[in-house]
Amino acid sequence: MDAVTYPDDAVAAELGGFFECLKINLLDRHPDFKEIASAAKVTWSPTFILSDDRGREVRRWTGWMEPRSFIAELRLARAQRAIQSGSFDEARSITGPLLEDREGIPCVPEVLYHHGIAGFLGGGKDWDALRDAWGELAATYPNDRFGRHAAVIEDAPGA
Amino acid sequence: MFDDWHDRLADARQASGESGNLTLVYVYAPG
Numbered sequence: 001m002d003a004v005t006y007p008d009d010a011v012a013a014e015l016g017g018f019f020e021c022l023k024i025n026l027l028d029r030h031p032d033f034k035e036i037a038s039a040a041k042v043t044w045s046p047t048f049i050l051s052d053d054r055g056r057e058v059r060r061w062t063g064w065m066e067p068r069s070f071i072a073e074l075r076l077a078r079a080q081r082a083i084q085s086g087s088f089d090e091a092r093s094i095t096g097p098l099l100e101d102r103e104g105i106p107c108v109p110e111v112l113y114h115h116g117i118a119g120f121l122g123g124g125k126d127w128d129a130l131r132d133a134w135g136e137l138a139a140t141y142p143n144d145r146f147g148r149h150a151a152v153i154e155d156a157p158g159a
Numbered sequence: 160m161f162d163d164w165h166d167r168l169a170d171a172r173q174a175s176g177e178s179g180n181l182t183l184v185y186v187y188a189p190g
Contacts, residue, residue: 001187019183020174021164026188032168036184045188053176074183081181 001046001064008067014074019050050077058084072098072105079114088122091115109146112137116150127156 005011015021024030026045036042036049049060059077075094082091095115102108112133119129134150141147165171168184175182 001185015183016163018180020171020178020180021183021185022166022168022171023164023185023187026186033186035168036186042186045186047186049184049186050181051184052181053172055172058181077181 005065005067005070010071011067014071018078019074048073050074050081052081068104069106072107072111076107076111076114079111079118083114083118083121086121088118091118092122109137109141109144112141113146113150131156 006015022032024033024036026033026042042049044062046064047060047062050058052058058081059073061073065073075098079091079094079098082088082094092115095111095118098105098111099108099115102111105111116130116133116137119133120126123129131153134153137144137147137150138153142151165174168182171182171184174180
């Protein structure tokens with residue numbers, strides 16, 4: 001991370017613009033590690049935990065990522081937080097551009113999944129928005145976990 | 160780039176509350 005991902009200008013801009021960052025050495029007995037580890041059960045590194053100001057976890061993952069995938073994960077976390085906050089248009093304003101430039105991004109199925117949720121909830125049970133996103137998700141990524149979740153869209157009202 | 164990173168969780172969460180930004184905790188093992 002320190003050699004490739006963090007020095008990337010786009011990563012630095014994303015982190016600097018939308019995140020408050022804390023770095024904890026797993027082996028250093030950092031004063032806050034006990035709280036972090038007990039809350040999130042950190043067993044491997046690198047681990048990334050995204051949470052709000054009350055400590056409510058929004059997203060986490062373990063493992064190195066190159067800049068483009070890392071930025072996508074960070075943006076997906078912002079979209080998930082927006083959905084949790086009821087800011088569905090904001091969520092779509094994050095997931096939409098991610099989907100337009102999706103080449104090589106591993107979390108695209110999950111982005112599509114949340115794009116559909118934000119469209120559905122933001123439009124007052126907008127089945128068309130959900131069907132657009134989840135239909136594409138189920139058809140394009142049938143073996144992905146989220147593609148399988150989305151397969152239920154076949155049984156949605158009006159299908 | 161770590162110059163701007165917080166040293167303590169409480170500081171990061173306080174900043175998160177003020178800015179509306181999410182807190183990112185990066186747990187790493189050196190070497």
